[in-house]
Amino acid sequence: MPVVQFTANLARQTAAPTCEVAGESVRECLDAVFALHPALRGYVLDDQGAVRKHVVVFVDGTAITDRARLSDAVRPASEIFVMQALSGG
Amino acid sequence: MSTKLYLGTRKGLIHVERGPNGWEIKSASFLGVPVPMLLPDSRDGRLIAAVEHGHYGGKLHASGDDGATWSEIAVPVYPKGEEPVICAMSQKPIPQSLEKIWALEAGGADEPGVLWCGTVPGALFKSMDGGASWQIVDGLWNRPERKE
Numbered sequence: 001m002p003v004v005q006f007t008a009n010l011a012r013q014t015a016a017p018t019c020e021v022a023g024e025s026v027r028e029c030l031d032a033v034f035a036l037h038p039a040l041r042g043y044v045l046d047d048q049g050a051v052r053k054h055v056v057v058f059v060d061g062t063a064i065t066d067r068a069r070l071s072d073a074v075r076p077a078s079e080i081f082v083m084q085a086l087s088g089g
Numbered sequence: 090m091s092t093k094l095y096l097g098t099r100k101g102l103i104h105v106e107r108g109p110n111g112w113e114i115k116s117a118s119f120l121g122v123p124v125p126m127l128l129p130d131s132r133d134g135r136l137i138a139a140v141e142h143g144h145y146g147g148k149l150h151a152s153g154d155d156g157a158t159w160s161e162i163a164v165p166v167y168p169k170g171e172e173p174v175i176c177a178m179s180q181k182p183i184p185q186s187l188e189k190i191w192a193l194e195a196g197g198a199d200e201p202g203v204l205w206c207g208t209v210p211g212a213l214f215k216s217m218d219g220g221a222s223w224q225i226v227d228g229l230w231n232r233p234e235r236k237e
Contacts, residue, residue, distance in 0.1 A: 047186040052146060
């Protein structure tokens with residue numbers, strides 16, 4: 001099953017453990033994680049369910065392209081990594 | 090005269106009290122994170138702090154022990170699926186997602202659990218359960234001039 005990981009930076013704010021979940025898209029996998037850890041949703045997604053402006057999601061080392069619907073495909077052996085984006089000055 | 094001061098700063102919440110030796114810092118919370126608004130609720134002594142994470146958005150935390158410990162409560166959520174308003178200045182759509190909590194007010198003494206929250210993008214939310222959930226105030230949200 002795909003593995004979803006978060007940074008230590010995010011884990012300092014709310015519970016964000018590594019999770020092994022079922023899913024064929026980023027949306028399905030993240031929804032499965034949020035079902036286990038509901039408070040995490042608002043840290044990763046905005047009010048409309050899109051990836052937050054200053055958060056990035058990688059699947060097997062490549063940033064996802066559909067940040068609004070999170071439809072990017074995920075394989076059973078995929079690794080999804082959620083981290084804060086570098087921004088500001 | 091009050092002897093207690095809470096300072097919401099871009100680097101956290103500082104609690105200062107005046108004692109026999111002058112003003113002293115009693116505690117600091119949310120170090121390194123902006124705290125744009127704090128509500129000391131005189132009805133029950135609870136503190137409610139708006140915390141603004143640069144990457145993770147605005148959050149609300151409540152404390153029942155004068156800031157010694159905090160627990161996260163719900164934040165207002167904007168309605169889904171509506172056409173975003175176009176900003177008159179930039180001509181770009183304004184995302185309907187919580188950007189900032191800039192106002193917090195308690196309901197009346199005869200309204201236990203009622204809280205009011207003003208946000209950016211401009212909206213007013215009301216909680217009937219002490220911040221466990223929030224409802225947008227439709228009477229303001231649906232006014233046509235909001236989109237002008």
